[in-house]
Amino acid sequence: MTSFNPPRIASGRANVPNSLRDALQLATTDEPTPHEFSQLAAALAPLLAAPPSLPPYPVLPNGVSESAGLGSKILGATYAKGMTYVAVAVAVAVGGYGIWRSARSGGAPVTHDIAPAPLSQPAAPPAERAGIPVEQLPLDTAPIDESVTTIAPVRPRVRVVEAPLPVPSVQESPAQVEAPKGQLSESELIELARRSVAQDPRKTLSLVQDHRRRFTGGPLSEEADFLEIESMKRLGRLEEARSLGERFRKRYPSSIHGQTVQVKPAPTP
């Protein structure tokens, strides 16, 4: 069936009241305000920058549900990092256990012999099937079963030495260090800063400074820099916001905040 597009109401060619046509025209141009867009971009920035291989975001310990939106979704992006810690911790624990066991057994490494399971039971030769043991047959007449086309490979016995597993070398940045009890984690700090930027930009600035002090070079630094510029703009510190904005665009050329951080030059009198 070929596609035919009937005249749209907003085009004015359909027979409807003008008010409905106007309403639909208005709706076609509806879009988020710059503030709403920047809020959305800020909320999604950590997630969109992360690789899309994360499992569905986990239930958070503070009881934030998925439908709560924002916080849970940002924090979900840090889940992979948490899983890395778990993997490293398990590796260290297993390695330590190996060392401990080798020390207990007089320094000799603990070994296990693992006998390979037979891949398949070879078919009995025809003679054996007929009741004559193969060993009793003369060599030159040893039967060759032509029907056997696959030969089970012989696997050597494997000797596994239980040694400490190599610990992956994780170069820890300050941001990857767990926050001490009672202190906010990096994502919590940024989330708090983001929430307060509309009502209390001074608070956002102070939170951003706190972030810079505690998590320099952390994975959410881009977000912190963006929030700093937003706060400056809201506080009327446009010159500072402009210079920070330029620096931001140079530092993060592919950032989704690229357009948002632009500050228009003040009109010349």
Place this chain on the structure above:
Amino acid sequence: MVDQADFQVTVGANTSKPTAQQVFQEHATYAWRALRYCGVASSDLQDACQEVFLVVHRRLPEFESRSSVRTWVYGICLRVAAQYRRRAHRRREELMSEPPEMAVLPTQSAEIEVRQTRALLQDVLEGLDSSKRDVFVLYEIEQLPMEEVAAVVGCPLRTAYSRLEAARKHILKAWQRAQIRSNHL
């Protein structure tokens, strides 16, 4: 949580696969709009839009470019909005992002008129069942061609036409009733 099995839109043909950031930059605006006219309250648009791009982010590796990205994102929007409506129906409460305004300056009147018109349109759309509403929103507001509308909602083209026709009749009647009511107030 959004059911991942819901997100299967396969039509047409397209070229390369964009990144999640590119999808966001190019499609966030219309995703926002589609969500609004598919029944998501203004106070929940942020969350619903985030949910859309979370799904985009999660499902992008599986996106096979058999449809356009736009079609794919619209499909996600419709499903997120449908799920939102189901939740909102259960919740039966009206959420407000901000307290209602107490005083109105003359300079705000144009803005208020825009809001009222938008609210009226949303009310009228509310009376449509979701299958007709989706077709109407995609065709009349998002201005997609009918073929793409049918692909997004996952119905035959002929069904999409009949849904549009039925939606238009309903909207026209509901709009006239709403106008009469507002004139009497």
